[in-house]
Amino acid sequence: MSHPRKLDLESKLSTQLSGIPRSGIRDFFELVIGRSDVISLGVGEPDKPTPWPIREAAIRSLEKGQTSYTSNLGLESLRIGISKYVEEHFRVSYDPKTEILVTVGVSEALDLAFRAVLNPGDEVIYHQPCYVSYGPSITMAYGVPVPVNTRLEDNFALKASDVEKAITPRTKVIALNFPTNPTGAVEPPEELEKIAALCVKHDLLCFTDEIYSELLYDGAQHKSIVEYPGMRERTVLLHGFSKAFAMTGWRLGYACAPAPLREAMMKIHQYCMLCAPITSQVAGVEALRLGAEAYEGMRQSYEERRNFVVKRLNEMGLHCFNPGGAFYVFPDVSSTGLTGREFALKLLEEQSVAVVPGDAFGPSGESCVRCCYATAPDLLVKAMDGMEAFVAKYRKAAGA
């Protein structure tokens, strides 16, 4: 009788997957977990729970026994709500029956969009530093990630000229995320217009993740690439409830796209997800009914916290531009003589303040750290005091 060989599970894994590194955020998260003394600026979510009326709508639905599957597309009432909200907010109208799909967060919608259009070897251009899932999602869909760096001197806006240089005959999609996680960058309309023109000229699709679009400051109005001529027909607009409505844990997002694209995404969604959780969808209906009433107070408070944090960071000698949206600042820490990762590790060790190393969002963020200012104001003050002492020590050592 022959002995069975020892099972080597590593060798059984998909080679497509094994090439993908673990998220740099997870590495860092493991250092922090279990520590109760840490002031965290490391999260990507609001500090407040979901507004009560939204939670209450979900509770009521559970009391009524609304616990079934929904249409694969999502509740009709939610899709109608989304259609109205999107028309008001983005000035583009989508048919709730044929052009809207409710998903489990924007992450799912983005994954569906890539899987729906990419053939092996197709290239996707996106900007970096960026949210951690872009590159891996493209790879898992057998596409080729083509990151284009954005720079501190441009306030991390994406230059259309850089996009143009990255376009090849294999380019199929340009993926955008403005306002951006992790930089808080907002794309100037003149660049957006040029990128739209490139999409049309080279017959490219555009996936635009506008999850932070409500969180804009200094009185700015959101401008989406989908509004430009020739764009609606080639754009997948991705949005959700997580950030503005403080609903990260509900996992609720949506995609708006021309019918053939929506249908292709729907095909994958119906087999892998079936539908978004009904309780979350009911909560989403209420969130959209409330609209700005639910988030304007939070937005205003984020703006004030941003003002505070940007001022303190620059005063302590970390170069930090004033980001126009989202709830992150992305200061350059090179004046301390440390990389972003060293800075984050030592800051955690010495001051018990958690920030995320910028390289978690792509190599171009190496000299930066991401700080989330959707944190209680009194904790922000303490975190800034800790960072100031830390920066003073290392700047002195670096001879700055």
Next chain:
Amino acid sequence: MERLLELLKENARLSAGDIATRLGITEAEVAARIAALEKEGVILGYHAVVDREKTDHSGVTAFIEVRITPESGGGFDRFARRVSQYEQVRGCYLMSGAYDLAVVVEGKDLYDVARFVAEKLSTLDVVLSTATHFQLRTYKHDGFMLNTPPTDGPLLVSP
């Protein structure tokens, strides 16, 4: 309400510098505005919001509904101001509906409050009737939730 007041109502310990940064005005402007608000009596004072159940305070708080006969010339004001003078009275409000004044009274114990009602309040000529309700437990006070069961907090680092 102006934003400065909202911020102070949330946290009166914010420094003028912090407020200035958040509102995008100068520290001197903040200080001047606060001084003016204090002078105009818009800001009456500052206090800590305390969860009394977590202190050794053993007192009681009662909410007293008072019906009175309005006085000619003074209406309810004269009586309300007079009642408000008592140190035990923490709040006094003119109400619409089935009674006229809501008086919030703090006392050492039940008898202390009962004595106040019997000896001070009910003896006043204009008082028609009183109904005293004792506070048993506080769930929310001055905008702060109390005794909320702990939950797993959010993650410390998330994408």
